[in-house]
Amino acid sequence: MVKPNRLVSVIVCVAVMMMALVSTPAWAQRRNALQLLTDAETEHIIRRMARPIFQAAGVNPDDVSIILVNDNTLNAFVSGGQNIFLHTGLILTATADELVGVIAHETGHIAGGHLVRGNEAMDSALLSSLVGLGIGIAGGIASGNAGAGLAGMMLGQHLAERSYLSFSRTQEASADQAGLSFLEQSHLSSQGFLTFLEKLGAEEPTMTDRDSAYARTHPLTRERIDNVRTAVGRSRWTGHGVPPDQVEQYQRIQAKLYAYLDPNGALRRYRPEDGSVVGRYGRAYAYFRQGDVRQAQPLVDGLIAQEPKNAFFQELKGDLMLQTGRPADAVAPYRKAVELAPDGNSIRVSLAHALLEQQGSRGVDEALKNLQIAAKTQGQSAFLWRLMAQAWSAKGNAGMVAYASAEEAFARGDKPVARFQAERAEKLLPAGSPGWLRAQDIRGQTGADKDGGRDGDGKPSRR
Numbered sequence: 001m002v003k004p005n006r007l008v009s010v011i012v013c014v015a016v017m018m019m020a021l022v023s024t025p026a027w028a029q030r031r032n033a034l035q036l037l038t039d040a041e042t043e044h045i046i047r048r049m050a051r052p053i054f055q056a057a058g059v060n061p062d063d064v065s066i067i068l069v070n071d072n073t074l075n076a077f078v079s080g081g082q083n084i085f086l087h088t089g090l091i092l093t094a095t096a097d098e099l100v101g102v103i104a105h106e107t108g109h110i111a112g113g114h115l116v117r118g119n120e121a122m123d124s125a126l127l128s129s130l131v132g133l134g135i136g137i138a139g140g141i142a143s144g145n146a147g148a149g150l151a152g153m154m155l156g157q158h159l160a161e162r163s164y165l166s167f168s169r170t171q172e173a174s175a176d177q178a179g180l181s182f183l184e185q186s187h188l189s190s191q192g193f194l195t196f197l198e199k200l201g202a203e204e205p206t207m208t209d210r211d212s213a214y215a216r217t218h219p220l221t222r223e224r225i226d227n228v229r230t231a232v233g234r235s236r237w238t239g240h241g242v243p244p245d246q247v248e249q250y251q252r253i254q255a256k257l258y259a260y261l262d263p264n265g266a267l268r269r270y271r272p273e274d275g276s277v278v279g280r281y282g283r284a285y286a287y288f289r290q291g292d293v294r295q296a297q298p299l300v301d302g303l304i305a306q307e308p309k310n311a312f313f314q315e316l317k318g319d320l321m322l323q324t325g326r327p328a329d330a331v332a333p334y335r336k337a338v339e340l341a342p343d344g345n346s347i348r349v350s351l352a353h354a355l356l357e358q359q360g361s362r363g364v365d366e367a368l369k370n371l372q373i374a375a376k377t378q379g380q381s382a383f384l385w386r387l388m389a390q391a392w393s394a395k396g397n398a399g400m401v402a403y404a405s406a407e408e409a410f411a412r413g414d415k416p417v418a419r420f421q422a423e424r425a426e427k428l429l430p431a432g433s434p435g436w437l438r439a440q441d442i443r444g445q446t447g448a449d450k451d452g453g454r455d456g457d458g459k460p461s462r463r
Contacts, residue, residue, distance in 0.1 A: 035070040037088070037260075038378075040344035041312040042068060042253045046086070049096060049246050050103045052186035057111040057178070064110070070261075074200065076102050078109045092258060093199075096242040096250040097192025101183065104193065108178030109171070176224055180231045189238050194228045201225055248278070255282030263289040277303065284316065293324050304333075311340035315347050318354065327357035338370070345374035352387050356394070364394045382411040399428030403435040406442050419446040 043066045054061040065083045069075075072089035079085060084106050086099075094102065183190045201221040232238055242250070255278050259266035263286040270282035280299050287296035300320060303313045314337035321330035334351035341347060348370035355363030355370075368391045371384060378384050385408035392400035406421035425439035 034085075037068040037070050038346050038381075039068065039253075039256070040315070040341065040346045042066075042091075042257065044312075044341065044344065045246070045249045045253050046091075046099070046103075049100055049242055049250065050107075052188065053100065053104045053107050053179075053182045056182040056185035057107045059107065059110055076106055078106050082110055084110075088257060088261065092254060092261075094196060095192060096247045097189065098196035098199075099192075099250070100188060100242055101179065101190060101193025101196055104179030104182045104190075105175050106179075107182060108175030111178055111182075112171070112174055173224075173227075176227065180228065184231075184235060184237065187237050187240055188242070189240050190228060190232050190235055191238060192241065194225065194232050197221055197225045197228060251278045252281050255279070256285050258282065259285035259289060263287075277306070281313075288316065288320055288323070291324070293320065296320055309340055311337040311344060311347070314340065315344070315350070318347075318350060322350065322354050322357070327354040330354040331358070331363070345377045348374040349378060349381065349384050349387065352391070356387060356390050364391050367391050368395075379407075380411055382408045385411060399425055400435055402428055403439050406439060410442050410446070415446040418442050422446070 046066050047061060047064070050064075050066075051061045054064055059082065063082050067083055067085045068091070069085050069087045071087040072092075073087050074090050074093055075087040076090055077085050084103065086102075090102065091099065179193065180190050183193070241247075255266065255270060258269065259282050266282050266286040270279040270286070272283070274280070274283075280303060284296050284299035284303065287293075287299070297320060300313065300317050304310070304317060307313060314333040318330040318334035318337060321327070321333070331351065331354050334347060334354055337344065337347045338351055352367035352370045352374075355367040367387070371388050371391065374384060375388075385404050389401050389404035389408060392404055402421050402424035406418050406425055409415075409418035409421060419442070422439040422442040426436060426443065429436040429439065
């Protein structure tokens with residue numbers, strides 16, 4: 001016979017296993033495998049399109065991060081607060097109106113606090129599962145029937161899963177309604193959201209199992225279509241889509257993204273006879289990706305001549321020069337791009353790269369200035385910190401080289417190297433300086449300090 005304290009131990013051990021499985025969302029389990037893309041132009045244009053939606057939701061547009069995921073599925077999701085992840089498959093497939101509709105839905109999740117509520121629902125489901133687990137184990141032990149115990153455990157898990165999925169479907173329906181409201185307040189038609197759902201519906205298999213609708217995180221697409229179609233019929237703004245100038249800009253980033261992912265395919269799609277800006281931009285970027293300077297440069301120069309104040313055409317010119325071994329020629333277009341788009345921090349990193357690739361140290365201070373500004377939003381970039389270490393090395397500051405190297409290793413997930421470099425930085429930098437304090441943080445977060453990841457004053461480390 002199992003003693004009571006042994007029974008408790010069994011339940012607790014299995015509970016810990018269940019918690020590890022249940023409390024981690026699927027996206028989090030895949031996050032390390034996600035390939036994230038950074039492009040200042042794409043983020044700028046999508047944010048401009050979505051700004052009225054964010055404002056209608058009472059969300060500061062500048063606080064929302066637009067993050068691109070290199071994945072060909074039609075998907076988007078919110079994670080980690082006000083971060084909207086958009087799959088490249090969605091951007092390449094959706095029209096401007098459809099994308100705004102999807103963003104309105106995702107903004108509904110942000111405005112509704114669904115991430116916090118989702119965690120609470122997950123905890124509730126976990127509790128229900130653990131109760132069923134405990135009853136199943138206890139029942140099995142008491143009756144001596146292992147099958148009965150397993151049945152009890154399975155029932156508890158099934159009920160918990162059903163409870164959470166029901167909650168998820170409620171949240172998704174709520175996000176649909178909130179998104180429709182934000183579109184209406186923005187004087188934008190919800191027709192795009194309807195056509196996007198119709199695309200999803202065309203790919204959704206017919207439900208034959210009457211219980212299968214309950215094994216879903218989202219309501220049935222046909223139900224969502226019916227609800228959105230009703231909203232479209234009632235809307236005062238049907239026919240009022242994304243402004244034409246923004247539609248054209250969106251088509252440019254679609255061409256650019258397509259050329260980045262499939263240069264050969266882009267050259268087949270954007271034929272030489274296509275003299276539009278979109279067509280020429282797609283060809284220019286495709287040739288750039290292929291390293292064909294001879295054909296790319298005239299197209300880029302022509303685009304700049306047509307729109308000299310377009311920061312992203314200037315950026316492409318800088319990219320073309322830098323990637324073909326001409327960093328000195330890349331500096332001027334990068335500087336112009338930063339002047340025209342001062343919030344384009346990824347462009348600042350490129351400018352710093354070009355400056356540091358030149359012979360001599362005359363551009364080091366300018367490179368450091370741009371890297372320090374860019375680090376405010378690009379601080380997770382290992383490449384940025386590698387450039388920072390290179391710049392501080394050129395200035396002969398060993399302490400800051402160690403600090404920047406610690407940040408680079410930390411961004412790459414190399415904890416041993418991050419800890420080693422952070423310890424070096426602490427020894428070399430003045431106590432209390434920003435780099436010294438941040439080195440303490442890194443050392444604490446890599447498990448090296450003896451006070452449980454706290455700073456010298458006993459306060460939790462910052463990150």
